[in-house]
Amino acid sequence: MKKFCIFIITIIILILIIFGIKILIEDYKIKHAKIEVTLANDLTINFTEEKHVSDFITSINGNIVNDYIIDSTQIGEKNVEFEFVNDDGIQVSYNYTVTIVDKIAPIIWLSNSYSITVGNNVDLISKILCGDNEDSYPNRYIEGEYDYNTVGAYPLIFKAVDRSGNTAEQKFTLYVNEKKQGTSTTTPKTYTYFTDVVEAQKKENTKIGLDVSFWQGDIDFETLKNAGVEFIIIRIGSSNGINGDYFVDSKFHDNIEKANEYNIDVGLYYYSYANSIEKAREDALWVIEQIKGYDINLPIAFDWENWDSFNNYHISFWELTTMATTFINTLEEYGYKGMLYSSKNYLERLWLPNNLETWLAHYTNKTNYEGNYAYWQLCNNGKIDGINGDVDIDIMYLK
Numbered sequence: 001m002k003k004f005c006i007f008i009i010t011i012i013i014l015i016l017i018i019f020g021i022k023i024l025i026e027d028y029k030i031k032h033a034k035i036e037v038t039l040a041n042d043l044t045i046n047f048t049e050e051k052h053v054s055d056f057i058t059s060i061n062g063n064i065v066n067d068y069i070i071d072s073t074q075i076g077e078k079n080v081e082f083e084f085v086n087d088d089g090i091q092v093s094y095n096y097t098v099t100i101v102d103k104i105a106p107i108i109w110l111s112n113s114y115s116i117t118v119g120n121n122v123d124l125i126s127k128i129l130c131g132d133n134e135d136s137y138p139n140r141y142i143e144g145e146y147d148y149n150t151v152g153a154y155p156l157i158f159k160a161v162d163r164s165g166n167t168a169e170q171k172f173t174l175y176v177n178e179k180k181q182g183t184s185t186t187t188p189k190t191y192t193y194f195t196d197v198v199e200a201q202k203k204e205n206t207k208i209g210l211d212v213s214f215w216q217g218d219i220d221f222e223t224l225k226n227a228g229v230e231f232i233i234i235r236i237g238s239s240n241g242i243n244g245d246y247f248v249d250s251k252f253h254d255n256i257e258k259a260n261e262y263n264i265d266v267g268l269y270y271y272s273y274a275n276s277i278e279k280a281r282e283d284a285l286w287v288i289e290q291i292k293g294y295d296i297n298l299p300i301a302f303d304w305e306n307w308d309s310f311n312n313y314h315i316s317f318w319e320l321t322t323m324a325t326t327f328i329n330t331l332e333e334y335g336y337k338g339m340l341y342s343s344k345n346y347l348e349r350l351w352l353p354n355n356l357e358t359w360l361a362h363y364t365n366k367t368n369y370e371g372n373y374a375y376w377q378l379c380n381n382g383k384i385d386g387i388n389g390d391v392d393i394d395i396m397y398l399k
Helices: 002-031 194-201 221-227 252-261 277-290 307-313 317-333 344-349
Strands: 037-039 044-046 057-060 062-064 076-086 091-101 113-117 139-143 152-161 167-177 206-212 231-239 246-248 265-271 300-303 338-343 358-361 375-383 391-397
Touching: 037 091, 057 062, 194 206, 194 375, 194 391, 206 265, 221 252, 231 252, 231 277, 231 391, 252 265, 265 277, 277 300, 277 317, 300 317, 317 338, 338 344, 344 358
Parallel strands: 044 091, 113 167, 206 231, 231 265, 265 300, 300 338, 338 358, 358 375
Antiparallel strands: 037 057, 062 076, 076 091, 139 152, 152 167, 206 391, 231 246, 375 391
């Protein structure tokens, strides 16, 4: 028995020696492996630009193991580490440094003029929308003199500088006008009739529907179904401003229960006041808690429209777009579909490029929006039996 134990111990020692020698050999090979990597002359990445590890390598004696996309959401230098298998079949590590830069100037949402009523001490710097793709709080200021209390036309320049030194400016005239006197005339209201939209837009690849909230009051869903409404997007709720308490739309439960009862396809939208990526995820989790037990077979929209107070949010356009992405990704974690709701002008100028499914708002007979969209809200003055008052009419494009 003793001899057998000595034999086993000897075998174990020999295995450990062989294993140790193998490790030493492998370590020697790695340390002395041939590494021939030539980098590009320009090692800069634009903020949020998609660049792979290989995009900065002009030659390499082997194949990269994981040619991943470099994170370019932080300005400054970034160490890029990767592994590759050289021509001798040895896996080795390598790294280089790139510099992430922002070359895009802030956007000033302002025409050639801006009008106020005399005595209205509005804070122009806060009120005039100005944001940046990367900087959440660009320096904004106005050049020129003006007097809120004196009627006149004041030539001014609105300027904005982000932390990378990119500068934007917009010349405009501030008109301080007299207070309006007398009674105003009422323009006769026009309507967009659901039947006309069906006639013009109904095709093999489209469905025609509505989006509703408490503003539409009590809805007769049987009449909507008979009128040919094929889907409905229902507001689930919102919050009482930034970081305010959540609330469910007062007609949400009734609307979704009736839509389910009459087998009308249902989507939802949530009006968000999110001011951070974390808050957008919290919004999505709240929505998920409210919709358990309901049949929802269309996307849930992230509806962020706080443009009048955008400057006070202190977020960049990248943060805003990431908020939408986070909201939608959170929904998808729980098995729901999501989409981004916004109007044509904001989609074209302020939201950063993304792959999110989009619900376009553009009130016209024929949109000229060139981006991709799965839904189109074509009016807010729709008229249909079953709803007292105006309603938004939408088109869904089937894939």
